[in-house]
């Protein structure tokens with residue numbers, strides 16, 4: 464049974480009245496296309512993400528690419544102990560910032576019940592890819608104002624998201640709050656790099672992130688038209704790739720992912736748009752992430768530089784401590 468959806472403002476139970484979810488204090492939330500919309504304003508800082516995930520609904524799904532790119536990244540972040548935990552019973556998972564669902568696919572395949580949440584209209588792309596069922600529920604909500612009572616999810620999984628929220632520390636606290644005692648929090652976060660000083664992407668981003676989403680998407684397509692052929696020409700040369708990446712704000716994956724040519728282009732369009740239009744792009748060191756998880760009370764903390772920056776996980780201690788001979792993993 465999924466954890467109950469409550470009013471994100473009052474924490475009160477909701478009843479269904481005239482197609483809306485209403486709490487005792489009168490806060491009303493619509494349900495559109497079968498998705499509870501637990502946000503005050505449909506338009507927010509994540510609008511560009513919404514457009515992006517609805518435009519590139521399938522691009523990064525393993526099943527679409529014929530790859531295991533998302534599975535490998537998720538497994539690495541989850542780690543062996545939490546992966547075993549995830550498979551050891553009927554687990555409740557909160558997928559925070561689900562986008563179109565590259566990780567929804569991986570999480571559903573574990574057999575868990577998955578609640579996929581996103582602030583943007585990406586929830587519609589997610590539903591198009593993975594219909595709601597008795598094991599998959601989709602809710603449009605803000606991670607900083609989640610419509611669930613604390614401590615109800617066995618695993619809270621959040622990859623590619625926290626750096627894009629107004630306050631990474633508040634977001635990590637909100638996510639930790641959702642973990643059931645004895646459960647796991649799995650996260651990643653961007654970290655600092657020299658690219659800010661050596662590449663053109665940060666400069667171009669200063670312009671594109673201020674444009675309306677549709678215009679920014681058009682400019683991204685133009686940039687990809689110009690620079691993608693250069694990346695393709697340099698794909699067999701490390702030096703060539705490094706040089707092209709200095710002048711080009713376009714992101715490509717010739718050097719790390721084996722994909723058909725057309726998919727390389729789709730990934731370039733998608734990830735370049737993502738990198739050029741995000742309102743927030745926070746960076747944290749591994750130590751900062753580790754310390755935040757410590758401050759929250761997490762145990763069995765693992766953190767390392769990998770993937771898109773820092774990958775980390777921790778466990779929430781069970782009430783009353785671990786049973787004798789059990790370990791935190």
Ligand SMILES: C[S@@+](CC[C@H](N)C(=O)[O-])C[C@H]1O[C@@H](n2cnc3c(N)ncnc32)[C@H](O)[C@@H]1O
Nearest residue numbers: 509512560561562581582583605606622623624
């Ligand atoms: C880069 S995308 C990653 C999506 C997905 N996790 C993936 O890896 O494909 C970041 C997602 O976080 C969502 N997001 C940003 N801020 C959020 C917030 N405060 N609450 C919920 N979702 C948020 C965006 O709408 C976007 O879909």
